[in-house]
Structures are given as C-alpha cells and as structure tokens.
Amino acid sequence: MSSKALRLGTRRSRLAMAQSGQVADAVSQVTGRPVELVEITTYGDTSREHLAQIGGTGVFVTALRDALLRGEVDFAVHSLKDLPTAQPEGLTLAAVPEREDPRDVIVARDALKFTDLPRGARIGTGSPRRMAQLNSYARSHGLDIQTVPIRGNVDTRIGYVRDGELDAVVLAAAGLNRIGRIDEVTDFLSVDTVLPAPGQGALAIECAADNADLIAALGALDDPFTRAAVTAERSLLAALEAGCSAPVGALADLLADGQIVKEMRLRGIVGTTDGSRTVQLSTTGPVPETYDQAMALGRELAAEMLAQGAAGLMGERAH
Ligand SMILES: NCc1[nH]cc(CCC(=O)O)c1CC(=O)O
Numbered sequence: 001m002s003s004k005a006l007r008l009g010t011r012r013s014r015l016a017m018a019q020s021g022q023v024a025d026a027v028s029q030v031t032g033r034p035v036e037l038v039e040i041t042t043y044g045d046t047s048r049e050h051l052a053q054i055g056g057t058g059v060f061v062t063a064l065r066d067a068l069l070r071g072e073v074d075f076a077v078h079s080l081k082d083l084p085t086a087q088p089e090g091l092t093l094a095a096v097p098e099r100e101d102p103r104d105v106i107v108a109r110d111a112l113k114f115t116d117l118p119r120g121a122r123i124g125t126g127s128p129r130r131m132a133q134l135n136s137y138a139r140s141h142g143l144d145i146q147t148v149p150i151r152g153n154v155d156t157r158i159g160y161v162r163d164g165e166l167d168a169v170v171l172a173a174a175g176l177n178r179i180g181r182i183d184e185v186t187d188f189l190s191v192d193t194v195l196p197a198p199g200q201g202a203l204a205i206e207c208a209a210d211n212a213d214l215i216a217a218l219g220a221l222d223d224p225f226t227r228a229a230v231t232a233e234r235s236l237l238a239a240l241e242a243g244c245s246a247p248v249g250a251l252a253d254l255l256a257d258g259q260i261v262k263e264m265r266l267r268g269i270v271g272t273t274d275g276s277r278t279v280q281l282s283t284t285g286p287v288p289e290t291y292d293q294a295m296a297l298g299r300e301l302a303a304e305m306l307a308q309g310a311a312g313l314m315g316e317r318a319h
Contacts, residue, residue, distance in 0.1 A: 005034040006214075009064050009073030012039045013153050016077075018178045019203055023077045023097070023221070027205075030220040038073050040064055065091060068208060075207040075218065079175075080199030080230055085238035092209040094218035096227040101173040102201035102251060104130060104194045106187040107158055108168035113187040117145055121167040124150035124160050128247040128273045128315070130170045133194040135275025147273075154179060170194075174201040195249030195269050195280075198233035202226055228287070228294045229253065232266050235298025240270065240305065246314050247271050252297070254287065261287055266297050270310040279310045 006027065010020035017037070024035040040063050061083055064076040069090055080096065087093070106114050106123075114134075117123070123145055125131060131147040138145045148166060150157060154175050160166040168186075176182045205221060207214050229252035242248045249269040254261045263284045271278035283301045288294035302310075 005036040007073040009076040080202040081197040095205040095222040098223035099202040099226040102196045105185040108186045119144040124166040124169040131273040132247040132271030198237045198250040199230045231294035232297045235295040239302030
C-alpha cells in the first residue's frame with residue numbers, strides 16, 4: 001500500500017471527533033500511514049427535531065456513507081448503535097474493534113443514584129428504549145419518576161442537569177469515556193435494569209467494499225467476539241423490524257464455567273415507552289463461529305419475542 005494519507009470521514013461533534021481521533025491513531029499504527037480527519041456535516045447534526053420524530057434510522061450516517069461512496073474519504077468510524085442494520089451496496093464493515101463498557105449511566109444532581117431520585121424527579125432521555133426500561137423499573141419498584149424527552153449532544157444533555165432544568169440524564173458510559181467525562185457519572189445502571197441498545201459501546205469502521213488492501217489493513221483492528229456479539233444483537237433488531245430509535249434493548253455476552261467459555265447468551269427487551277408493558281427474553285447457543293450462527297441466535301430470540309407480542313409494543317415502525 002502507498003504511504004499517502006488515509007482520509008477518515010467524521011462528524012464534527014465532540015464524541016465523533018474523539019472516537020475518530022482514537023481510531024485514526026490505531027489505524028496509523030497498523031498501516032504505517034498518516035490518517036487525516038475530514039469533517040462532514042450530517043442531517044442529524046443540524047436537525048432540531050427529536051430523533052423519534054425524524055423517524056427512520058441512520059440520520060447520522062447517511063452523509064458519511066455518501067462521502068465514502070463518492071470516494072471523498074477512505075473510511076469512516078460509526079457508533080455501531082447508530083448504524084442501520086441493512087448494509088448498503090458498495091460498503092463493508094472492515095472492522096468492529098473491541099467493545100467497551102456497554103452500560104447506560106445516570107448523571108444526576110447531588111451525586112444521586114437512580115433509585116435515590118426523589119418523588120417526581122425529571123430524567124432526561126430522548127431514547128424510547130431508555131424510557132421504556134426506566135419507567136418499567138420505576139413501576140415495579142415504586143419509584144415516582146418522569147422521563148422527559150431531550151435531544152442534543154452529550155455536553156448539551158449534561159448541561160440540563162448542571163443548570164437545574166432536569167434532575168438527571170441518561171447517557172452511554174462509552175460515549176462519556178471517549179470524551180473524557182466519565183467522572184461525572186453518578187450511577188452505572190446494571191444491564192439487569194436497563195439493557196443497552198444493540199451494538200452500544202462498539203464502533204464500526206466502514207470502507208468501500210472493493211478496497212481489498214484497506215479492508216485487509218483495517219481488519220487488524222477487528223475483535224471477533226465483539227463482532228459476533230453485536231451481530232447477534234443487530235440480527236435481533238432487524239428481525240423485530242425495528243429501527244435504531246425503537247424501544248429495543250439487547251446484549252450478547254459469553255457464559256463461562258470457570259475459565260472455560262461455554263455459550264453465548266443473548267438478552268432482549270421491547271417495551272412501551274411508559275413502561276406498562278414489556279417483553280423481555282433471553283436465549284443461549286454455542287459460541288458463534290460464523291456470522292451466520294450469530295445472526296441465527298438473534299433471529300431465534302426475535303421469533304420468541306414476537307410470539308409473545310413484541311410487535312404490538314414497538315409503536316410506529318421505522319420502516
Ligand atoms: N445516541 C447517540 C450516541 N451514539 C453513540 C453514543 C455513545 C455510546 C456508544 O458508542 O455506544 C451516543 C451517546 C449516548 O447514547 O449517550
């Protein structure tokens with residue numbers, strides 16, 4: 001391969017710049033080539049509407065993908081949870097690096113934990129998935145909380161707590177880690193309380209499907225277990241015919257007996273945003289050795305969830 005700089009297309013938000021910068025360093029290491037960041041503005045960055053109102057999936061990624069397809073940039077880094085499950089013609093996921101903390105967290109006033117929030121506390125989140133699970137937990141544990149739809153980047157959301165408009169906001173640990181604000185977390189939510197979004201905490205590195213040299217080089221950053229796990233989670237999401245703004249949580253992990261890994265477990269939840277109804281199920285299977293096996297695990301869980309009425313809890317379909 002040449003020693004020309006590789007062009008990495010990135011959104012200009014603080015989170016996107018942070019994760020692109022981190023991947024740029026890693027890619028530079030494995031390829032020996034300099035990596036140059038190319039800023040691209042997306043519809044998701046400029047729209048003032050709530051994500052759920054924009055509807056559809058992938059508002060953040062379309063502009064990046066267009067730039068890749070036009071050959072204006074060589075590769076792009078996405079938060080996997082923002083990536084639509086359909087892989088567009090002409091592009092490929094060259095690597096899914098090792099996932100970091102997949103949990104959701106609370107940033108609350110006065111260092112409060114979720115379960116210590118006072119009656120009537122206002123918790124900001126624009127995510128139907130988070131609303132459904134927080135409200136469901138509140139109902140079954142006698143908490144009196146109010147979820148308030150908010151939008152904006154991570155700094156803006158934390159700002160709602162700092163300026164006293166909200167008692168707490170819900171965010172992803174991974175995003176806070178990447179922008180260096182993890183210290184502001186007041187409570188890490190157990191995945192038994194709130195299942196993360198499919199793919200949460202993982203990144204996807206995408207490039208043109210015909211760029212074999214680059215695909216091979218970026219492949220050095222791939223973590224096969226993370227890829228198997230997120231493949232199962234995204235297969236569940238796809239089989240539920242839900243989009244990335246649907247109230248669907250999912251997490252795949254490995255079950256071990258001592259040091260010996262036995263199985264992959266996939267947990268999933270769908271719920272109404274008021275938390276009054278949920279379908280939450282789990283399945284296990286052999287640790288996938290192929291993507292097809294990981295996909296099958298997701299489809300199997302989706303079928304069981306649909307048989308228990310999951311479709312009726314998801315509201316309007318994204319497509
Ligand atoms: N919805 C926006 C978004 N997309 C990715 C992350 C960061 C976490 C990740 O990469 O999974 C966030 C912020 C958040 O949900 O708090």
